[in-house]
Amino acid sequence: MERAKKFLLAMLAAVLCLSLAACGGDKPDAADTQADAGADVPAQPAGSGADAPAPAELESYQDESGSFSISIPSVEGGWVQGDSGNEAGILLDNSDQSFTVMVQGLPKGQGEFDSLDSVVSFYREQALAGFGEPTAEEIAVPESMTAQAESYTAEQYGTKAKALVAFLEGENGYYVYTITGLAEQYDANIGPQRDAVQNFVENAS
16 A cells, blocks of 8 residues: 555655746656556546545645645545645645645746646657546536546556546636546546536636
């Protein structure tokens, strides 16, 4: 289990480090962010599957800068809020860190991005290439925003992890909304968490 957690954290670190780099931090070494890729497995459709949990009460979280907020279902054991390393970020883990929701904001007019496509390309090339080819996903977002979403499956040490990465564009910024976890936790929670992406709120600047 310890190896599995380290693998999951490495997967998260790849996305997190790229968010920080995009905001002016150091880019991670590609060798430190890659893992052996497994077969592509489409994300479980929202609300489907025998293991999907019953509807849960929504909990709201806002980033430190006050630029955006999310409202997501609770998980067994509750959410533990961590340090995203960026005031325009939210990092939430379940009690044993086997399932995580992370959102990083990238303000427009800062960094190297001039379109949502440029954000997607940057993350694919620098952080996600080691996880194999993405599977395109449809995802519901607020009417005022545009989005691209894709899922990944990776395996290492006999442990499988999955991720849904949604790239959002609002009036004031770009946002990388990542839902990831060890396969069992991911499959059990992805339906309602995926639906909750449409609760994303970009606050006025």
